[in-house]
Amino acid sequence: xxxxxxxxxxxxxxxxxxxxxxxxxxxxxxxxxxxxxxxxxxxxxxxxxxxxxxxxxxxxxxxxxxxxxxxxxxxxxxxxxxxxxxxxxxxxxxxxxxxxxxxxxxxxxxxxxxxxxxxxxxxxxxxxxxxxxxxxxxxxxxxxxxxxxxxxxxxxxxxxxxxxxxxxxxxxxxxxxxxxxxxxxxxxxxxxxxxxxxxxxxxxxxxxxxxxxxxxxxxxxxxxxxxxxxxxxxxxxxxxxxxxxxxxxxxxxxxxxxxxxxxxxxxxxxxxxxxxxxxxxxxxxxxxxxxxxxxxxxxxxxxxxxxxxxxxxxxxxxxxxxxxxxxxxxxxxxxxxxxxxxxxxxxxxxxxxxxxxxxxxxxxxxxxxxxxxxxxxxxxxxxxxxxxxxxxxxxxxxxxxxxxxxxxxxxxxxxxxxxxxx
Ligand SMILES: [Zn+2]
Numbered sequence: 001x002x003x004x005x006x007x008x009x010x011x012x013x014x015x016x017x018x019x020x021x022x023x024x025x026x027x028x029x030x031x032x033x034x035x036x037x038x039x040x041x042x043x044x045x046x047x048x049x050x051x052x053x054x055x056x057x058x059x060x061x062x063x064x065x066x067x068x069x070x071x072x073x074x075x076x077x078x079x080x081x082x083x084x085x086x087x088x089x090x091x092x093x094x095x096x097x098x099x100x101x102x103x104x105x106x107x108x109x110x111x112x113x114x115x116x117x118x119x120x121x122x123x124x125x126x127x128x129x130x131x132x133x134x135x136x137x138x139x140x141x142x143x144x145x146x147x148x149x150x151x152x153x154x155x156x157x158x159x160x161x162x163x164x165x166x167x168x169x170x171x172x173x174x175x176x177x178x179x180x181x182x183x184x185x186x187x188x189x190x191x192x193x194x195x196x197x198x199x200x201x202x203x204x205x206x207x208x209x210x211x212x213x214x215x216x217x218x219x220x221x222x223x224x225x226x227x228x229x230x231x232x233x234x235x236x237x238x239x240x241x242x243x244x245x246x247x248x249x250x251x252x253x254x255x256x257x258x259x260x261x262x263x264x265x266x267x268x269x270x271x272x273x274x275x276x277x278x279x280x281x282x283x284x285x286x287x288x289x290x291x292x293x294x295x296x297x298x299x300x301x302x303x304x305x306x307x308x309x310x311x312x313x314x315x316x317x318x319x320x321x322x323x324x325x326x327x328x329x330x331x332x333x334x335x336x337x338x339x340x341x342x343x344x345x346x347x348x349x350x351x352x353x354x355x356x357x358x359x360x361x362x363x364x365x366x367x368x369x370x371x372x373x374x375x376x377x378x379x380x381x382x383x384x385x386x387x388x389x390x391x392x393x394x395x396x397x398x399x400x401x402x403x404x405x406x407x408x409x410x411x412x413x414x415x416x417x418x419x420x421x422x
Contacts, residue, residue: 010310014282021280022043022329028073041054054261054289072287079096079098080099085138090361096358106145110146111236112240115250118172120146127173128237139237162186171199173198180203190302203391209338209342224246227249232305245306249316250312263297272300277298286404298317300315301315327364329361337351346378350408354367365399367403377403
């Protein structure tokens with residue numbers, strides 16, 4: 001792997017990779033050839049990084065159409081493995097990997113673990129799903145690659161998780177943020193905090209409020225909580241992670257190009273504004289991605305990071321463009337509400353947003369849990385404060401309801417928090 005020292009290195013690798021990917025896809029994948037022909041663009045038209053704008057988008061639906069081997073760009077005998085996303089509706093999205101794709105993935109995944117300080121002395125409890133899902137296989141191989149001890153427990157099973165945290169003295173736990181909170185609450189309930197040795201939590205694939213982060217760290221007695229990004233279409237987990245300064249997620253710009261676009265107009269958003277992540281891979285052989293719309297929302301973070309890494313940064317995942325709520329003509333991302341609630345004292349990390357239509361008018365109800373030690377006597381003050389903040393930062397009026405701690409549902413997987421009943 002080449003060393004990346006500055007922006008120039010990245011741009012050189014990106015242009016080389018973009019040209020290779022476009023030609024590879026055009027010559028070897030009938031789907032891409034058809035798309036490029038429709039858009040009137042040929043591989044030789046790509047001369048600068050800016051020419052990426054000429055390429056057509058690829059969508060999740062395109063992957064379902066090409067079932068079972070969508071975007072396949074190599075002869076089938078070069079495919080050594082497939083993975084599939086969980087997919088809530090219809091057929092799963094299946095992605096193919098060559099041996100080089102697997103090696104590339106584990107190489108940059110190991111880079112992510114190293115950025116989180118994971119090495120040979122660590123014992124890593126992997127509490128994510130194995131099987132068709134990319135998470136288990138990816139974490140397993142990357143943990144081994146950095147020389148740490150992999151403890152492949154898989155998701156759920158709080159009894160076994162707690163037992164291993166104590167008996168094996170795991171130093172790191174990898175899971176979703178919902179699972180981390182659930183496990184943290186269980187450790188607290190059983191009074192195990194002083195008997196375990198968790199220093200690092202690596203969590204993926206979910207929006208997580210500041211309050212929830214604090215609760216996870218407190219309950220487990222951990223020092224660092226890292227956000228690892230991940231997408232089955234983009235190999236799996238590992239394409240980005242925050243460093244120990246936690247000022248944004250460094251992403252591996254030598255493996256993919258990240259564009260942030262307005263989900264309505266497809267124009268690049270202004271520096272620092274929220275946009276949809278659109279990715280183009282630079283080295284992927286079996287299922288290359290060209291301007292793939294991930295639907296994940298974030299913003300770019302400019303300037304150098306105190307850690308000195310040359311890899312650029314984006315913010316945490318702030319939600320999905322599918323979750324964007326158009327409320328009385330205003331575009332609202334749940335991440336914005338999340339950020340506001342994180343700043344309010346006296347409430348837990350759980351909330352629900354309910355949108356309803358009454359008499360042809362939109363109404364928003366935000367249910368928020370009182371903190372576990374909270375006093376109902378403060379409810380009116382907290383409610384007024386949240387309503388004022390939402391009014392000033394998101395420019396809408398919402399009806400805030402404070403409910404008892406533990407009243408909102410929790411899940412080991414992704415918790416549903418938005419209920420649009422219109
Ligand atoms: Zn950094």
